[in-house]
Amino acid sequence: MSDDPQTRRQIEAIANDHRPLLVLDVDEVVLEFLGPFMRWLQSEGYTFRPLTFALNGNIFDAKGEVASKTEVEALVTRFFDIQHEWQVLADGFPEALEPLADSAQIVLLTAMPHQHFEAREALLTSLSVLYPLVTTEKAKGPAVALLHGGRDAPVAFIDDMAYNLISVAKSLPDATLIHLMAHRQMRELMPPLPQGIVAASDWSSAAEAARKALGL
Incomplete structure (x- = not known):
């Protein structure tokens, strides 16, 4: 159960x-999911670089710094809030x-x-x-x-x-x-x-x- x-x-x-x-x-x-998510990230000033099989470690902010695990989780939550648009x-x-x-x-x-x-x-x-x-x-x-x-x-x-x-x-x-x-x-x-x-x-x-x- x-x-x-x-x-x-x-x-x-x-x-x-x-x-x-x-x-x-x-x-x-x-x-x-991944294609739309990558395009949305770009619209938010982030870049997704497919370096490994994961979200963590592959998302970079506008300064080129890797997004933290907490930041990635927040981004995914925001994306799901507007998933219907993407x-x-x-x-x-x-x-x-x-x-x-x-x-x-x-x-x-x-x-x-x-x-x-x-x-x-x-x-x-x-x-x-x-x-x-x-x-x-x-x-x-x-x-x-x-x-x-x-x-x-x-x-x-x-x-x-x-x-x-x-x-x-x-x-x-x-x-x-x-x-x-x-x-x-x-x-x-x-x-x-x-x-x-x-x-x-x-x-x-x-x-x-x-x-x-x-x-x-």
């Missing part, structure tokens, strides 16, 4: 479903997912403070992404397990961060784990994926891996 009470309440509000379950991360999976759908997402929509239960699970739920839901709705949304401030594994609810059907999980995929593997060992990251330049800096995770280069390959995993 999720150890985030608000996450648990959001999941309990979703109608029971016995179809195969497909859980999708939002940033860098459903929505572009974020767009990841390339290929709607077309790739549409064939699965009738045969699987699709839920969006985003790791972000709950205070941004309404803004994120409004953005997704404006982009015609109408699947249920769940926010969590804790590990994703317990949340995906609660979504699955012990149903006699397979589950697949798509995320851009290895630690989220590993978290789900610990909570649901039989889940199919698929890695997808929209921003190619940052993906090239990513450490090798742990064994057992399917690497998808784009939404077409991610959807095909999910289709096979869910037996559709």
Whole structure:
């Protein structure tokens, strides 16, 4: 069971479903995050230099000094406050997912403070992404397990961060784990994926891996 009470309440509000379950991360999976975030940083006088696979250490202020961890966290919070002005759908997402929509239960699970739920839901709705949304401030594994609810059907999980995929593997060992990251330049800096995770280069390959995993 999720150890985030608000996450648990959001999941309990979703109608029971016995179809195969497909859980999708939002940033860098459903929505572009890094590209819009970099452009917004520039508008604020900052520069993003993709030196490592991280946000911390890659953001520089107008003086050329690296932004502190606290400053980066504040920038991300500010960006999420105006996300609707910058974020767009990841390339290929709607077309790739549409064939699965009738045969699987699709839920969006985003790791972000709950205070941004309404803004994120409004953005997704404006982009015609109408699947249920769940926010969590804790590990994703317990949340995906609660979504699955012990149903006699397979589950697949798509995320851009290895630690989220590993978290789900610990909570649901039989889940199919698929890695997808929209921003190619940052993906090239990513450490090798742990064994057992399917690497998808784009939404077409991610959807095909999910289709096979869910037996559709």
